[in-house]
Amino acid sequence: MAWVPLKGFLAKSGLRSGGAFGAASTHTSSALSDTEKLAMLDELEQSGLGWFWASDAQGNITYLSAAIADRIEVPLIEILGQPLSNMFVCADRDGRSKSLSLMLGAHKSFSGIAVRAEKRPEGAVLRLSGRPAFNGEKFAGFRGTGSDITDEFFREEETVRLAKYDSLTGLSNRYRMKHRIESTLTAFKAAKRNCAVMMLDLDKFKHVNDTLGHAAGDELLKQVADRLQRSLEVECEIGRLGGDEFQVMIPDKDDRGELGEIALKVITMLRQPYSLEEGRCVIGASIGIAIAPHDGVNADDVVRSADLALYAAKNGGRGQYRFFSGELENEALFRRRLEENLGVAVQEEQLFLKFEPMVSAEDGTVRALETHICWMHDQRGEIDEEEFALILDGSSQVVEVGTWAIREACRHAAQWPDTIRLAVNIPVALFAHDGFVDAVAEALEQADLAAHRLELEISEAVFFGDANAVDRTLAQLFKLGVRLTLDEFGSGYSSLAYLRRAPFDTIKIDEALVSEAEQHDSKELGLIRAIVALAGALEMDTIANGIETTEMFARLKECGVKHMQGPIFSDPVTSDVVETELVGELWKIAPSGDRMKRAKRRTVFRKIQVIHDDHSYEVTLRNLSRSGALIQGLSDVPKGTQFVVDLGGGQLAVATVIRTNGDTQGLEFEQSLVDDGSGGLCTRNRVSPYALASAGTPLAALSQGNYNAMQGGLLGQGAGSIPQFGYAAPTRHDAA
Known part of the structure; x- marks a missing residue:
């Protein structure tokens, strides 16, 4: 059917002023003639305020406002005579709306369905409404209206997207x-x-x-x-x-x-x-x-x-x-209890210092010692400097502990040769404290220590505070005569403005930058060279931290870095070691690749369960590696015996005895353990809670207990077997 104006379509369809577009009843009076009504509808259609469409009983489009065709950018001649459900598709991207063909097939009125032209899926969005038309009892197709809702649709779609x-x-x-x-x-x-x-x-x-x-x-x-x-x-x-x-x-x-x-x-x-x-x-x-x-x-x-x-x-x-x-x-x-008890630790003298050497790159002479705070806890034992720094970082006792550290460090340094400086890291909270400068002056006076021997390491984070207060504190420290080091320089957010504002004596190159230089290309080394050149231009020293290999030491020395520290020279040591090394001539340390930064190990001297057949034995785990373990406590265990080692928390490892000596057995795991991310080891897989549930246990997260009571035995053996191995008499080490 060729397109005809709305007036002609209504006349041809016999609907005139009745049906879907006309008045509800021919008996209703109106001041407008049919011609005037049709003219008004034509104007409405052309204005874009109201669009119209119609289909025959087979669902083919028999009429469509030309404005709709223009809006969806499809020629009208390509639309007329085509099935409506083929020309338009639902615009709902999530597919929640019913399909257009299903609604048309139901021969029932519908409204508000958003559609797009099938040929223009990213084009305009229309809202269609329609109602069935009948010739007597016979279905004659649909008559409906449409409107452009593109802007509204995309606003709603964006709102929905932002909600998710x-x-x-x-x-x-x-x-x-x-x-x-x-x-x-x-x-x-x-x-x-x-x-x-x-x-x-x-x-x-x-x-x-x-x-x-x-x-x-x-x-x-x-x-x-x-x-x-x-x-x-x-x-x-x-x-x-x-x-x-x-x-x-x-x-x-x-x-x-x-x-x-x-x-x-x-x-x-x-x-x-x-x-x-x-x-x-x-x-x-x-x-x-x-x-x-x-x-x-x-x-x-x-x-x-x-x-x-x-x-x-x-x-x-x-x-x-x-x-x-x-x-x-x-x-x-x-850990929260530790943070709360820091104040008590200071009062009861549970804190102590360790010192890490800072070595001249030129001749290996120790020029300074950096302080690290440790804690001898009555329950936990020694809490090393790395863990203590993390505890202190989240504590309200930063000022109290930091003040104690400066005072204690100065007391130790007073006993060292005058050529050795002392470096103390200053937390931001301590730097910003009103009594900070006075505390430093008091510590120097009490220890009778020359101010130039105290080096305060200040991170860039101190500059995030009040600029006037920061500048005032820096000026007071400069007047006091202490040395200042800009810590963690090159960490990615360094600013030359800091160097202009503060009288720094040393730039400390960030450990992360050193690590990147060791693992990747020469860009980081180029940046380190630039930092060294900058320090030289400003008459400052440089120090690199965290050196672990002789190769990195050589590269940094070639870049011109003057001082270095890290595991390649020494881990932090006690004050007794420092005093011993500083007696007599200069303390020199040669870099050595044999000094590896050891990953922290979890305690392995603990009781665990091992299962043979369906019988469980309690033994002492003495040693643990990726490939095996050393257990102690059983006697008369032959080589080739297979155990399931229960490491707790649902961690079961099948292992074979590969060597035995009295009450001690060396085990080899069938499947190697993997890193747990914190320096320890764990099994790849654990007991499935679904398996436990199928054995009669309620489905729940795994507990920290052992899993030797699963129905039928972990090795699939029947219950009630007799233990094949006896317990050995405990050694003095076990008793400990």
């Missing part, structure tokens, strides 16, 4: 992630499937915001989101929960070896340098990992477990991942 997605990064937002995790875990619980949740927090992001501005921080978050999406090459859902906190859900993944590799890849990618319009920066990331149903059955429990693991990763030194275990909650509580 983060407007800055385009990742899922907190609401969507919560809904996705809840719905996924509910479905996976019924299907007995696993699901991992990662909580990710950026390290040092706040410094970027504070130094380069919020615009730089926003751009950095966009780049982080992009790197996250590129580094996660598995099916997953990635979300930004707000600030610098991200969340990742990985379905059907419970292998902690694979999850650890994924986390390590993410951490490695995120700590690569970023280029922003405002400058170059380097940040890091910490990750906590929990797995459902092992670490929680419902969404709240799993996310809480991942949060605890993230907290542990950050407290463990940042830039690492950590799997959840039932011990973490106790660790978190214990």
Whole structure:
């Protein structure tokens, strides 16, 4: 049917002023004639305020306002005679609306359906309404109206998108992630499937915001989101929960070896340098990992477990991942108690200092010693300098502890040769304290220590505060005569303005920059050369921190760095060692590659269960490695005996005795252990809570107990077997 004006179509269809477009009754009086009514409808159609369409009984388009064809950019001649359901498709991207063909096939009125032209899926959006027309009892097709709702549709679509997605990064937002995790875990619980949740927090992001501005921080978050999406090459859902906190859900993944590799890849990618319009920066990331149903059955429990693991990763030194275990909650509580008890530790003299040598790159002579605070806790034992720094960072006792450290360090330094300087790291809270300068002056006076022998290491974070107060404090310190070091220079948010504002004597190159220079190309070395040149121009010394290899030492020396420190020279040592080394001639330390920075080891001298057949034995775990373990406590165990080693928390490792000596057996694991992200080891997989549930136990997260009571025995043997091995008499070491 060729297009005809609305007036002709109405006349031809016999509807005239009745039907879908006319008056409800021919008996209704009107001041307008039929001709005037049709003219008014023509004007309405041409104005765009009202559009019309019609179809025959087969659903083919018999009439369409020319304005509609123009709006959807499809020639009218290509539309007329075509099925309406072929020409238009529902505009709802999520597919929630019923299909147009189903509604037309029902021969019932409809309204408000949003459609797009099938040939122009990204074009205008129309809202169609229609009602069936009948010739007597016979269905004659549809008559309807349309309107352009493109702007309204996209506004609503954007509103819906913003309700689910983060407007800055385009990742899922907190609401969507919560809904996705809840719905996924509910479905996976019924299907007995696993699901991992990662909580990710950026390290040092706040410094970027504070130094380069919020615009730089926003751009950095966009780049982080992009790197996250590129580094996660598995099916997953990635979300930004707000600030610098991200969340990742990985379905059907419970292998902690694979999850650890994924986390390590993410951490490695995120700590690569970023280029922003405002400058170059380097940040890091910490990750906590929990797995459902092992670490929680419902969404709240799993996310809480991942949060605890993230907290542990950050407290463990940042830039690492950590799997959840039932011990973490106790660790978190214990750490909070430690923070609360710092004041008592100072009063009861539980704190003590260790000193790390700063060595001349030229001749290996120790020129200064940097102080580190440690804590001899009555329950925990020695808390080393790294862990103590993390405890102090979150404590309200920073000023009290920092003041004590300056006083105690000066007391020790007074006993050293005059050629040895003392370096003390100054927390931001202590620097900003009103009595800080007076405390430094008092410490020098009490120890009778020359001011130039005290070197205060100040990070760039102190400049985030009140500029006048900062400048006033720096001027007072300069007048006092102490040396000043700008700490962590080159960490990605350094500013030359700091060097102009403060009378620094030394620039300390950030450890992260040194690490990057060791692992990657020469760009970082070029930056280090530039820092050395800058320091030389300003008549300042340079010191590099965290040197671990002789190769890096040689490169930094070639760059012109004057002083260095790190494991290649010495770990922090006690005051007794310092006093012994400083007796007589100069203390010299040659760099040695044999000094490796040792990863922290978890205590392995503990009681565990080993299972043979279905009988469980309690033994002492003496040693643990990736490939095996050393146990003690059983006698008459022949080589070749197979055990299941229960390391707790659902961690079962099948092992074979490869050597035996009295009450001690060396075991070789069938499957190697993997890193747990914090310097320890764990099994790839754990006992499935679904398996425990099938044996009669309620479905729940794994406890920290042993798992030797599963129905039928862990090795599939029948119950009631007789123990084959006896317990050996405890040695004096065991009794300890």
